[in-house]
Amino acid sequence: MTKDGALPKGFERPSRSPSQEKYEKVKSSSKTTTLRISKFNPESDSTSTFSEFKVHYQRWTTVLDAILEVKSNYDHSIGVRYSCRQATCGSCGMIINGKPRLACFTKISELDSDLVTVEPMNNFPIIRDLAVGFERLIATHKRIKPYIIRDDSEVTSETKEFLQSPEDVEKYIQFAGCIKCGLCNSACPTMATDSSFVGPQALAQAYRYVADNRDKGKDERLKIIDEPHGIWRCHFAGSCSQVCPKGVDPAMGIQLLRGYLLGYRK
Numbered sequence: 001m002t003k004d005g006a007l008p009k010g011f012e013r014p015s016r017s018p019s020q021e022k023y024e025k026v027k028s029s030s031k032t033t034t035l036r037i038s039k040f041n042p043e044s045d046s047t048s049t050f051s052e053f054k055v056h057y058q059r060w061t062t063v064l065d066a067i068l069e070v071k072s073n074y075d076h077s078i079g080v081r082y083s084c085r086q087a088t089c090g091s092c093g094m095i096i097n098g099k100p101r102l103a104c105f106t107k108i109s110e111l112d113s114d115l116v117t118v119e120p121m122n123n124f125p126i127i128r129d130l131a132v133g134f135e136r137l138i139a140t141h142k143r144i145k146p147y148i149i150r151d152d153s154e155v156t157s158e159t160k161e162f163l164q165s166p167e168d169v170e171k172y173i174q175f176a177g178c179i180k181c182g183l184c185n186s187a188c189p190t191m192a193t194d195s196s197f198v199g200p201q202a203l204a205q206a207y208r209y210v211a212d213n214r215d216k217g218k219d220e221r222l223k224i225i226d227e228p229h230g231i232w233r234c235h236f237a238g239s240c241s242q243v244c245p246k247g248v249d250p251a252m253g254i255q256l257l258r259g260y261l262l263g264y265r266k
């Protein structure tokens with residue numbers, strides 16, 4: 001470049017920078033879908049309604065991206081809960097095209113539909129629009145004592161730590177992946193009909209600790225779930241395991257727990 005900013009003879013300034021070109025290309029390749037968002041404020045509405053928006057999406061656009069785009073540009077009032085945007089915090093569960101899913105883990109392109117309908121999770125009270133109350137899930141989770149129970153401390157001068165073999169860990173590690181998103185409780189038909197049912201999320205966590213060989217709280221926990229609204233209310237519909245985004249498989253955990261109660265597991 002010369003002193004006055006002009007390019008040397010024979011060189012031409014490109015009309016658009018490479019990044020501008022890339023942006024234009026991405027924009028022109030986007031598709032459009034209709035996003036239907038359920039709106040309901042329990043303090044002022046008697047029934048829920050839907051608001052519809054046309055949204056552009058790319059192959060990688062998630063349902064949460066689309067909702068936040070609409071919230072930023074068209075309707076600031078949309079109530080939605082999210083945090084990590086990477087399927088880790090468990091905040092963004094909702095019903096997407098009829099199925100409980102994480103909005104940040106569901107790509108619009110994978111739904112294979114011209115219409116994306118988002119509604120609050122079933123079996124949870126609505127706070128506003130897509131945000132629901134987690135009081136029942138947290139209460140049942142706490143009820144099953146989701147921690148290692150034993151009299152001695154984990155660290156003593158003799159033990160330092162409680163070693164586990166890979167086989168010991170294998171027994172419960174799948175169940176330790178629960179992010180408390182509530183999708184399993186939302187899909188569960190017993191949760192819908194029994195407001196006191198402990199639910200698949202808590203039962204899976206009860207199994208997670210019962211199966212951990214460092215834990216000594218098995219009898220205590222089995223007593224908690226062996227009650228009228230406990231483990232025996234599960235009909236084994238299996239819908240909890242179908243919707244779990246972390247592969248926890250609560251239905252299997254419930255069956256394994258029943259094995260302890262029926263005496264063929266120790």
Ligand code: SF4
Pocket residue numbers: 177178179180181182183184185200201204240243244245246247248249250
């Ligand atoms: S078991 Fe799966 S679906 Fe249920 S709360 Fe845990 S991660 Fe979510």
Ligand code: FES
Pocket residue numbers: 081082083084085086087088089090091092093102103104105
């Ligand atoms: S925002 Fe955290 S799981 Fe979706």
